[in-house]
Amino acid sequence: MDVELFKKVVPHHCLGSIWSQRHQKGKEHVAPTVHAVISQVNRVADCVMATCLGDPSMKAADKARVVEHWIEVARECRTLRNFSSARAILSALNRHAIGHQKKTWGEVSRDSFHLFQTLSEIFFTESNSSQRSELISQVKSRRGARAEEGGL
Template sequence: MDAELFKKVVPHHCLGSIWSQRHQKGKEHVAPTVRAVISQFNRVANCVMATCLGDPSMKAADKARVVEHWIEVARECRTLRNFSSAHAILSTLERHMIGCQRKTWGEVSRDSFRLFQTLSGIVSTEINASQRSELITQVKSRRGARAPEGGL
């Protein structure tokens, strides 16, 4: 779903001069392709939030299994180069409402927690641009001659 939305993004919709108009009256139609990508990101984040926090009767160990599941989903997203959904999942798990639940995180396995930390370092918004560019270059070079006609 993310790939299809990203394929439809109109590059000039990402420009600040256009994007900054989105809240003006009568400009609700501005940058619909970017809005669609943002909506998908928010749907993924809301799904993670709902499954981690939706049932107040869940014990910490049960919540930890849900968190571990989402960490594995984020790993698979990264493997598939779906950085948008991986970032949505990881940033939601880092949020105060989930991140501050010490009992839950205390029940998460060490391996899952290490994987979470590693993935967070890769797809976090704090990662610097050169690391991101290097990762994208590595992905492209692995694809080599298999790249489809017309680019990515």
């Protein structure tokens, strides 16, 4: 779903001069393709939040299994180079409502927690902007190689 939305993004709609108009009266519908991408990211984050917090009768151990599942989904998104969904998942898990549930996080396996920390560091730490750039350039170079092979 994400790739289809990203393909439709009009690049100049991402420019500050266009995007900053979105709150002006009569300009609410400016950059609809960018809004669509943002809505998708928000839906992913909302889904993570709902599954982690939606059932108040869930015990900490059960919530931990759900959190571990989303950590694994974020890892798979990174592997598939779906960085927007990976970041949305990690962002939701870092939100106060989930991130400060000590009992839940205490039940998360050490391996899952370590993976969560590693992924969060990649996607949210300013010092890792070079690592994020490297991930993106790897995607670009693979696309170029496939295009040369006739794969695109």
